[in-house]
Amino acid sequence: xxxxxxxxxxxxxxxxxxxxxxxxxxxxxxxxxxxxxxxxxxxxxxxxxxxxxxxxxxxxxxxxxxxxxxxxxxxxxxxxxxxxxxxxxxxxxxxxxxxxxxxxxxxxxxxxxxxxxxxxxxxxxxxxxxxxxxxxxxxxxxxxxxxxxxxxxxxxxxxxxxxxxxxxxxxxxxxxxxxxxxxxxxxxxxxxxxxxxxxxxxxxxxxxxxxxxxxxxxxxxxxxxxxxxxxxxxxxxxxxxxxxxxxxxxxxxxxxxxxxxxxxxxxxxxxxxxxxxxxxxxxxxxxxxxxxxxxxxxxxxxxxxxxxxxxxxxxxxxxxxxxxxxxxxxxxxxxxxxxxxxxxxxxxxxxxxxxxxxxx
Numbered sequence: 164x165x166x167x168x169x170x171x172x173x174x175x176x177x178x179x180x181x182x183x184x185x186x187x188x189x190x191x192x193x194x195x196x197x198x199x200x201x202x203x204x205x206x207x208x209x210x211x212x213x214x215x216x217x218x219x220x221x222x223x224x225x226x227x228x229x230x231x232x233x234x235x236x237x238x239x240x241x242x243x244x245x246x247x248x249x250x251x252x253x254x255x256x257x258x259x260x261x262x263x264x265x266x267x268x269x270x271x272x273x274x275x276x277x278x279x280x281x282x283x284x285x286x287x288x289x290x291x292x293x294x295x296x297x298x299x300x301x302x303x304x305x306x307x308x309x310x311x312x313x314x315x316x317x318x319x320x321x322x323x324x325x326x327x328x329x330x331x332x333x334x335x336x337x338x339x340x341x342x343x344x345x346x347x348x349x350x351x352x353x354x355x356x357x358x359x360x361x362x363x364x365x366x367x368x369x370x371x372x373x374x375x376x377x378x379x380x381x382x383x384x385x386x387x388x389x390x391x392x393x394x395x396x397x398x399x400x401x402x403x404x405x406x407x408x409x410x411x412x413x414x415x416x417x418x419x420x421x422x423x424x425x426x427x428x429x430x431x432x433x434x435x436x437x438x439x440x441x442x443x444x445x446x447x448x449x450x451x452x453x454x455x456x457x458x459x460x461x462x463x464x465x466x467x468x469x470x471x472x473x474x475x476x477x478x479x480x481x482x483x484x485x486x487x488x489x490x491x492x493x494x495x496x497x498x499x500x501x502x503x504x505x506x507x508x509x510x511x512x513x514x515x516x517x518x519x520x521x522x523x
Contacts, residue, residue, distance in 0.1 A: 228247075233249060248266065297310070303327075304329055306324045314328060339351070340352060341353075349368050354369075362386060378392035392433055394428070394521075395519045404424040405420040415515055426507035427505075427506040436496050442521045443507060445516065445518065447478065450481040457476060458475070466500065471494040471503075472493060478513055
């Protein structure tokens with residue numbers, strides 16, 4: 164396929180050859196057949212001609228300036244004439260330049276940009292008499308424009324440029340938005356959890372910054388603070404030497420049991436270091452028969468085999484019968500990996516039922 168740029172070059176070559184008295188050389192019939200075959204079975208160019216060009220034989224030509232096809236395919240201008248705006252004439256319209264019989268605008272003609280025979284390269288346009296790269300951004304919104312720049316408007320945060328020059332979500336799709344890494348989708352909007360310096364509490368996006376361990380609560384500043392731990396006397400976490408599960412607790416009585424630990428355990432490491440208090444919730448059947456010590460309560464460090472705190476409870480310290488009452492044992496928790504027990508040593512003087520032990 165011979166386009167108008169090549170035709171112009173051939174025209175220039177022909178002019179010099181004829182000036183020297185040499186006859187120009189044209190393709191023979193075999194060459195024309197090959198060209199037609201390359202162009203397609205119907206002799207048309209492989210690709211459609213650009214706007215403003217027509218298909219003549221197997222070439223795309225500008226009917227406004229081609230001296231061989233002036234105004235129509237095959238309409239050639241006579242010797243000494245030029246093709247001026249689609250008509251054969253004796254000269255070019257002012258502002259147009261005669262380039263070997265073709266009247267062209269050197270400011271815009273891509274085959275004669277700035278001067279006769281100065282053709283622009285592929286992807287270039289003649290603008291102001293200079294060949295300039297034309298950004299290839301049709302249908303694209305990002306990526307290379309083919310001229311060393313990028314196609315506007317580009318992709319916003321969270322999006323990347325896909326192979327087709329369209330922005331694609333690289334993170335979490337959220338309605339028409341795309342969430343950054345670390346953001347969450349709340350309905351149709353992206354939200355950044357406000358959890359810096361927080362270990363618990365709301366994150367500002369409908370979620371949580373984290374949860375606190377059992378016995379710990381979340382402060383207003385988002386820090387986990389120790390509140391309390393409760394160990395039910397009848398639970399599997401606690402051990403027993405004497406007594407039995409009864410109602411909501413563990414009991415021992417003088418008719419069925421002998422002196423011993425009715426409660427011990429649970430070997431917990433969850434009590435943080437500092438000043439603490441263990442509350443033993445118990446009841447008695449008779450609070451006035453005597454003033455004997457009925458139980459001994461203690462906090463025991465199983466790891467170091469040390470009694471951290473201890474107190475005895477006498478019968479008359481119960482304010483009423485068959486009613487739960489708390490007895491407190493203050494202690495200093497070592498924290499760390501020490502395992503702590505909370506024990507009730509029963510002395511076989513009265514019916515006692517233990518409901519639970521609460522650490523505060």
